[in-house]
Amino acid sequence: MNLVEFASVTKRYQLGDVEVVALDGVSFAVQPGDFVAITGPSGSGKTTMLNLIGCLDAPSSGEMRVMGKAVSSLDEQALDQLRSRTFGMIFQNFNLIPVLTAEENVALPLHLHGLSRQEMRKRSQDALRAVGLERFAGFRPDQLSGGQRQRVAVARALVTRPQLILADEPTASLDTTNAIALVELMKQLNADHGVTFVFSTHDDRLLQHVRRIVELRDGKLSVTREHAAHQEPASSVPQTDDQGVL
Ligand SMILES: Nc1ncnc2c1ncn2[C@@H]1O[C@H](COP(=O)(O)OP(=O)(O)OP(=O)(O)O)[C@@H](O)[C@H]1O
Numbered sequence: 001m002n003l004v005e006f007a008s009v010t011k012r013y014q015l016g017d018v019e020v021v022a023l024d025g026v027s028f029a030v031q032p033g034d035f036v037a038i039t040g041p042s043g044s045g046k047t048t049m050l051n052l053i054g055c056l057d058a059p060s061s062g063e064m065r066v067m068g069k070a071v072s073s074l075d076e077q078a079l080d081q082l083r084s085r086t087f088g089m090i091f092q093n094f095n096l097i098p099v100l101t102a103e104e105n106v107a108l109p110l111h112l113h114g115l116s117r118q119e120m121r122k123r124s125q126d127a128l129r130a131v132g133l134e135r136f137a138g139f140r141p142d143q144l145s146g147g148q149r150q151r152v153a154v155a156r157a158l159v160t161r162p163q164l165i166l167a168d169e170p171t172a173s174l175d176t177t178n179a180i181a182l183v184e185l186m187k188q189l190n191a192d193h194g195v196t197f198v199f200s201t202h203d204d205r206l207l208q209h210v211r212r213i214v215e216l217r218d219g220k221l222s223v224t225r226e227h228a229a230h231q232e233p234a235s236s237v238p239q240t241d242d243q244g245v246l
């Protein structure tokens with residue numbers, strides 16, 4: 001089963017008298033284990049597409065299915081359930097809470113899942129280990145580098161064991177070395193633990209590290225390419241524990 005399916009999905013925004021077509025008849029599917037980059041120039045519809053996939057917004061027309069369910073048929077409560085159980089999110093600016101430690105930040109999404117404190121700690125520590133940051137569990141974000149902060153954000157996205165992690169320009173606040181290390185880390189989580197990723201990027205330097213690339217132009221999906229990505233992990237990639245997180 002496809003995790004996500006778009007059939008001729010269009011998204012229009014009304015700005016005063018002007019109608020903007022942010023996505024224009026996009027058909028697309030994500031399967032379990034996929035690792036997909038969405039690319040395209042500024043304003044081409046990348047954020048719009050990720051927001052639709054994450055059920056944060058609804059299409060103007062066309063059909064979207066998530067986990068086999070037609071999203072338009074779900075009420076608010078069912079949508080909330082679907083969002084919190086299906087997706088993990090990574091943001092461009094990390095969105096960590098400054099007064100909380102790395103471990104407390106990672107544990108945040110678990111508060112909705114009705115787990116014991118002990119289980120929450122264990123899951124958070126496992127997720128930090130998977131991104132190579134177990135030694136930094138007690139550090140606050142301002143005590144971490146940019147690359148480490150974004151790895152905490154990856155751990156926070158992993159901790160609920162989502163079906164799919166969505167990331168809108170997750171490398172945009174990182175320098176090239178850290179940006180490539182982050183993509184390699186995501187690839188490693190994909191290869192070792194089967195975590196499915198869909199992320200957007202402007203950055204052509206990252207795309208040589210990605211197998212499946214979807215390109216948007218003016219809201220239209222213009223190209224889908226697959227190519228053999230480098231399989232060698234970068235030396236800066238942290239090693240995960242054999243038991244993993246999933
Ligand atoms: N809430 C909104 N209201 C009106 N128009 C919007 C809204 N969000 C996006 N748009 C328009 O939809 C189009 C696509 O925007 P989107 O943010 O998806 O592009 P993007 O590819 O993510 O761009 P960037 O690379 O700059 O982040 C743009 O023309 C934008 O102006």
Ligand SMILES: [Mg+2]
Pocket residue numbers: 046047048168
């Ligand atoms: Mg965007």
